[in-house]
Amino acid sequence: MAMRVAELTGVRQFRLVEGQPVEPGPGQVQVQVQAVGVCGSDMHSYAEGGVGDQPVIFPMVLGHEPSGVVAKIGPGVTGIAVGDRAAFEPSICCYHCVYCLRGRHNLCTRMRFLSSPGGEAGFFRDRVNLPAENLLPLPSSLSIGEGALVEPLAIALHSMKLAAPVLGETAAVFGAGPIGLLTIAALKLAGLRRVWAVEPLPHRRALALVMGADAVLDPGAVDAGATIVREAGGLGVDMVFDCATKGDTTDHSLRAAAPGARVVLTGIHSELRISVDIHQWRRKELAVLQVRRSNDELPAARDLLAQNTRLFAPLITHNRPVEKIAESFALVDRYDDGVGKLLVRFD
Secondary structure, eight states, X not given: OOEEEEEEEETTEEEEEEEOOOOOOTTEEEEEEEEEEOOHHHHHHHHHSEETTEEOOSSBOOXXXXXXXXXXXXXXXXXXXXXXXXXXXXEEOOSOSHHHHTTOGGGOTTOEEBTOTTSBOOSSBSEEEEEGGGEEEOOTTSOHHHHTTHHHHHHHHHHHHHHOOOTTOEEEEEOOSHHHHHHHHHHHHXXXXXXXXXXXXXXXXXXXXXXXXXXXXXXXXXXXXXXXXXXXXXXXXXXXXXXXXXXXXXXXHHHHEEEEEEEEEOSOOSSSSOOOOHHHHHHTTOEEEEOOSOSSOHHHHHHHHHHTHHHHGGXXXXXXXXXXXHHXXXXXXXXXXXXSEEEEEOO
């Protein structure tokens, strides 16, 4: 049986080809991919030919925010049945290196990440073989499309684990793309008193308010860092999440932070090196933290989605068939048509 495979063949270039699925091996299941979210790191590969310091080796299969159903069961797999609905973990860890043994699976030295530049093929294809432990069952209350939000929400939850929010604190989120919007919603559910969202696009500022932001700022109209400090009582906020990492957002994040605050860089800088106001960082004794994907937060993300579906569902604004993947990525690249999260569908 032939399957559809969407290959990135160059910067801003896709082709749809046929492939042949391989039978699942021992301990594996073969999944039928049905929905995959377009992620910011996918857009780096698409528009820049790499993610940070990792260049793409073309052709490449992107996609790491997947959900779907079980199609086949490999030898030795129990407790899973054909037709089961699930979200899929894109990281395949070794579970025995020093970092896995410490519980830091996202730092696994032998990790295989499906949709990695120069590495493993991602989920923009009909069938994928995965270790059985990479399946996360979906409750009946969540649709397959909503299941594709599990992986990005897990990243937002991992960033909050690093920031350790406390009930009643304040936060600012720079960038109201999908990860920023999920971060805003999760922060409000965690009981933060006030959350500012900084975003240049009007439709994303509107989405930020829908997702729970208390205030939105246009960085083209105001000095975002200085405005947040002033509106937060003159000191700044308790934590800042830079989900944009573009232009001067990291600098403004340092400025918006109160002395002793936590600054979390969730986004991925395009540049190999950036310039920051080191003295803001030093004088305020800020804890500046980097996010490396997620670390076993998928179950918590699924449960949070199931409990608060109405809050998170507005993030999904577009569904497009895989046959239209080229124009779908172009739409996201242009921030066109009020796009929030776009799902590529294999239904």
